[in-house]
Amino acid sequence: MNSNLRKKGLTDAQVGVLLILPGLAVFCAIILYPFVNAILMSFTDRSLLMPNYKVVGLENYIKVFSDPYFGKTLITTILFVIGSTLLPFTLGFIWAIILNQGFKGSELLRGITLVNWIIPGTAIGFLWSWIFNGQYGILNAILTRTGLLETGVAWLGQTNTALICVIIARSWQMLPWYMAFLLGGLGGVPLDQVEAARVDGANNLQVFRYVVLPSMKTIILLILVLGTIGNLQHFDLPWTMTQGGPARATTTLSIDVYTTAFDNWNIGKAATIGTIWAVLLGLFSFVYLKQVKDSD
């Protein structure tokens, strides 16, 4: 079919357009249409309880911004996203460096490390709530038996520790993902440049700082951006571990949107939070891209 097309004289540009069409079609159906739909919904009082709704203008936006807890939700979201991006990134980087040393069994370790990533999120949530549980938790058992703690702590029941626990669980889940990308990146570090630096008398840290990091810059930026966006979307773990509590300590935007839509049935308001989120993300990407462009 296509060679016939070519004979009829399809230009390169047309072929190019044809090639993106499948992607574009799916994108329009699954993202663009629902996205535009949601933005429109944010100006209505759409509720899951009623088939009918009316336009209410900016009312939802006013409600969201005057909600005394919205600011707190934003801060929790930022803390969660930063923590659960940087922690697994750092650990995954170190782990990648270790496994990149190529010792006996390192290949197997790479393979097994990936297992964490494919265990269903709900099961991970339960596993970690069990570890952190105040009554029958494994962590408490270890800490009290070794004498580090006298009595158990309800790690998920306190506002100052709950978020950290969720971040740790999320890091456990995602560490393999960062490791995989970074291992690939380490494989691409030009060894001749490393040798050249050695000749100049560079030590390990200097090699890392001046050769390894710069040559991995693109990949590091890519995974940090993907990680950030993924964590912003992330829902499973805080939901199964704490339901956003205690006292809203782990309520991120993603949890907030979900409960607004499916506990309070308020689609209009949920769409509003979603729209605000998209705008914030847009600003973030804009600033980020500008930075990248400027530094190039």
Next chain:
Amino acid sequence: MFRKTAGFRVFFWVSLVLIGAFVFLPLLWMINTALKPTTETFSLSFFTGPKTLDNIIGIITNPKIMTYLKNSLIVSFASSAMATLVSAFAGYSFSKFRYRGRKFVMGLFMMSQAFPQAILLLAIYVLMQKLGLLGSYWALVISYVVFTLPVGTWTLKSYFDQLPDSLIESAKIDGAGHMKILWRIVFPVTIPGMISIAIYGFVWSWNDLLYSMTLVTDSARKTLAPGLVMTFLGEGSTNWGMMMAASIVAAIPVTIIFVFLQRYFIQGLTAGAVKG
């Protein structure tokens, strides 16, 4: 890459032990729990108490769980294959063709994850229903493709960027059509990249709970993530031993695939991006 100085040795061993413990101990605990009889589920014994294969056997012989597993494999394979192909087409187009609106569409694809999925779901539900796809594997496959699209397109684009234009030009002069060039010349050199995107897409579909729960009703077509939640996370009780056993049983086929493909996966994820 790094010299084995005393300092590096200390760093190596400390990190190996600490991160190793962080990564593997919870996993071992999971296996440990799966092997305990129900009465012992909450005992703190670590591979010491009584053992049973009841949970594991219970999962393997449970036709419903096996159906969920089969569905998950079908949906994940299909969506990851489709996503890889669609991303490859788009990535190739972005890399080697010039037309108006190209940059705009590239930016658009990146937006795929910019909005909370829970809200998108409502419109997707209605759309799938209008298309008559609700409850079919297609509903999930199509939805999942989009979530691999941004990473897939951008990673594969940087692969194609490395491919010299002269190669394509000379093939054209030899009279090869676009499709032939794509299948015979362009795609073969991109295989590691494609495999890595395929795995990425696979895991995304594998782990999804929300879409699967909503877009598929018939329990004969439910995938594993919602299936496990429905079966073991009851109104009253949670069957931890079974839940852990099921997670492990389900992880086995995928782990085997990973161990075989990890070399491609790890190189493929980044080779393009690093040099590109």
Next chain:
Amino acid sequence: MKKRLVAVTMAAAMSAALLAGCGSSGTQTQENGAAETSAQASGNGEEAAGETAASGGENIVWAGWSGEEEASRDIFQRMMQTYRDETGNDVTWVGWTWADTAQQLLIRSQGGEQLDIAQVDIGIFNTVQQAGLLADLNEVLGEDYMKETFQQSTLDVGNVDGKQYGFPWSMASISMVYNPEILAEAGWEEVPTTLEEFEQCLADIKAMDPEIIPYAVSTKDDTCAGDFMPWLWTFGGSLYGEDGSVTVDSPEAVECVKWYQDMLGKGYIAMDVGRGDARQLFAQGKVAFYDDAVLAKGQAVSNGVAPEDVVNVCQAMLRPVKNEGDTPQSTMWGHMLVIFNSSEHKEAAAELAKTLVSDDVALEYFEENGMPPVTNSAAELDEVKNDPYLSTFSASTATARLEETARMTNASEIKSIITEELQYALLGQKTAEEAVAEMGSRMNSAQ
């Protein structure tokens, strides 16, 4: 220009083909509906036996969670088979988790999917009713049948403005359960009946074994607000007044929150405990008291207590009262069946409801899963009447109240407000007065 047009047309054709390709297989799915489902099921081994379509008759769609859960799946398949055998109709089912029921019902019915009959928890019944989805059962089954079959008090739970939207299926109260062995060890042969005794008992248990949580009241998730309400009533407070105005900001509520704070300070209750945790810990003998419905005993068994021992470690009791002579407070618990307004098979669906509450089926459900039967005739069966455990729940059912949020469409919003503010107070981030005041103002603005 012309070339571009060709390209665009081609593109459109291509994507149309793509969509049509998917579309046709999808349409097929819809058209074939039941047939496809059963065909699919027959591919799945054992399960197929239960789902094979009976020839002739109507095909209705059942929606709920019990058919999916490990604990009730088998009995559920037998129930459905009974229906098939008795009526010649077929039933296919769609499922989700207990927690997702309201969400899934709303999305699906707004989307126009065929649903005929569903099970709903009384906690979400009103949400579904308010969305206008339900049929009046007095019209479908006849008022006489309903009145003859059920007690007025159980019918009332599913009755809104004179219309009977809910068909009682399993109903009892959420009261308190306790472990007699722990109480005996702490020197309590009788259960405490007043708050004063209750606190003394908790203190004795704490002193006897600090590892035990004396009272595993819920301090997280949806169940936290559910447990708070009957205690608030015990202290004489309420969330809403007769006229529907918010009355939670009261000295009684402050007293109740302070009592919670005091119990936490003394280690009688614990943070990060939900109903699920309480059940597990109770089964391990690490909890003396907690709040639960009649299914508590079954939960203890599925959490590892031997079935023959369960009566020694799991008993039901009435909630302690503030002053002697007060009525012990408890909340209604239960599952109802509902039939959808849009259903074209209301009669066939009603037949299924009747099958599910028929004596034989209900008795089996009671004996295997501990679900209390609701019909007058089943309640008179010896097996049910002489069950001492059930009788405590039945006794408190008479005075049980619906959760105050049960008649509200945004029940879960209100409940999360209560839970959050109570948590603030328990974690010492707000005083009892502040928390209660904030509860009031947030509940007001949520109306």
